[in-house]
Amino acid sequence: MSLPDITKHVGELACQKDSYLKSIVTKVVRCEKVVPAATNGKKKKGAAPESEKKDAWEVELLDTVIFPEGGGQLHDTGSLTPTIPDATAVHVSNCQRRLLSCIHTTSAPLDPSTEVRVNVDWPRRFDNMQQHSGQHLVSAVLDLPPYQLETLSWGMNATEAYVEIGRKLSEEELQALEDRCNELIREDLKVVVHTSNRVDDQGNLPADYDPEKGTVRVVCIGDLDRNPCCGTHVSKTSQLNAISILYTTPSRGLNTKINFVVGDRVRRTAKQSVGRLRKLGNKLSSQIDEITDKVDKLMDDKKDTEKREKTWRQLAARFEAEKARAALASHGKAFIHASEGGIPHLSEIAAEIGEARDTGVVLLVCGDDTNENDGGPVMVTGEESKVKELAAEVQKALPDVRGGGKARWQGKVGKWWPGDVEKLRKLVEGDAHDDNHHEAGDQTQKRLDKPSKSKMQPRFCIFHDAIVPFTLDP
Structure with missing residues (x-):
């Protein structure tokens, strides 16, 4: 079967048309070795030593199921395998958008025109989909009464995601937000992607993305939300499973970040949290519900010890x-x-x-x-x-x-x-x-030995954890 020689731009990629597509066969369009950026002799904090750095290549394909980082969503990883017998898979460690092009970072070169099978790391992709669709749902609920709060920014990492809003929410408001999101998950609302030519859908596009040459995509959650987005999403809210709001952190000015997890991360986070609490309880010789009281007592003891240490140090x-x-x-x-x-x-x-x-x-x-x-x-x-x-x-x-x-x-x-x-x-x-x-x-x-003018000379003696005053009669 011959493959079309028209390179798909970001917005029309196979992974964007079908988020559940895990593999396709396509061709290599371009491959260039990555030239390390000049450092002027300064080593970036946390950077690997020169001897440990590995060569990498930038590969562009006709099409791909590997999503390039964008819209707040993390990039996919995966592999490119030539379609010849006994070919070795080439690892894709990163994927980024460059204007309208999708650039894969690989561990080995591939000749242009080589036919390859593209496989996405599906567990990572589906996790990203759950977090991204979950963020759309949280933002949609916050946009409505009684909150009516715009999402100012959002982000995700390997463990949790966040949305930034313009004020702090009370514990009651946070609980109501979490409850409402989980109700909508159980309602099994459809999540549908449309393309749009509307000017008002182009306001949140990156400055270097040309909507006239590219494609503007809009993600809709039932009748609840309509939002321009380039990312990959679940097909219905029930596939989010659950949303758990973890905590909030102060941000710029009066802004607040609401940190949360979605889907399989809820289960993993709960398991990890209980595991850590059990280990901590074992170290403190206490049950989980007794840990807070035990830590409070340890903190009080620490303060007392510090006071005694200060006195000893002064002496x-x-x-x-x-x-x-x-x-x-x-x-x-x-x-x-x-x-x-x-x-x-x-x-x-x-x-x-x-x-x-x-x-x-x-x-x-x-x-x-x-x-x-x-x-x-x-x-x-x-x-x-x-x-x-x-x-x-x-x-x-x-x-x-x-x-x-x-x-x-x-x-x-x-x-x-x-x-x-x-x-x-x-x-x-x-x-x-x-x-x-x-x-x-x-x-x-x-x-x-010299007699003092006073009848008694005050002295101090330290016995382990106590300071005992006593006097010497000259």
Whole structure:
């Protein structure tokens, strides 16, 4: 059987004339290798490395059952197989409209005039049809009383779809919307596609689609809705099975997006959601209906823990600051190392040291160098000229440190290596760390032994998760 050599334009494709057609035989009109776009040396976020990128080709056919992305609907995928014995199928990963042409992205080249069988990935296609027809139904109901809300935009992805409207709906309005859509699904309304020459049907066409050379298609749902659309649709509302509104999200200005699923996605979403809830319930040792209360209690416990942690961190900061002040008083410089806490903890220690650092210099380090670990912050604070000098020594000792500042220099170590912290300690304390440590300890003990003017000295002691005040009688 000979095939006509007239290329069908978008609007007259086989997939648009019959959404349920899964396969046709046609010919290759054009095939060109895809030339990667110039990146100017900049790598796009999430892009595959150059070594992993595969060659691709753009193929144009006389006709196709693979729908090109458009009208908010995702593109189809499928395959092209030459009609010769033992031919290998060529995968179609993408399909896009270019003006009036339909362009297939393939994994291998095909010679022009080659006869091929085009097969569409039917599960993906039917899912797209359900979501798209479902969107028409949701928008049609929103357009009528009591809502009378225009659909400003819509979209879909692999898991859900949305329509954007001009205001937020109440929970009662959302439930009524879902109920009405499902009533119309059960009414089994016919979904019919017509072609149109009416000027008012051309208002929503893409700017690069020429209606005089192309074809304007209008989708009708019974007497309920009439809307220009290039997509593929179910033949009656009963094939949507069900619509479930999942949640809403705020959008531009006062606009709201209503997120929903249609058809087989309702079943899959319900199954996945219950599965996740059961797993979460098992982790929390609770039934599904108890999860919310259990999480509320965990959040309250977390807040209490954070409060206690803040108190402990403040006490630790005061203790470290006291050691630093003693070192500054005797040597004019001090070294502080904290294994955790980050910049907030180092800043808290620096604040506690106070004016004692104004004529000296303090090096504060946070991280664990006992093994090869992720890096951490480094801070140098004090008199500006001394800060500049010590910061330069820090960068010389650890070349990968990056930072800046004057009276307070702040940097970050990309990765801690064993011995790094000791290198920084020696910049301040030299090789006499042990002697200095004992001397600072003796000074601290003398201050503890020195009688106070008050009769009692308040102290704090930390026992696991409690902070207990007590006093020492001098």
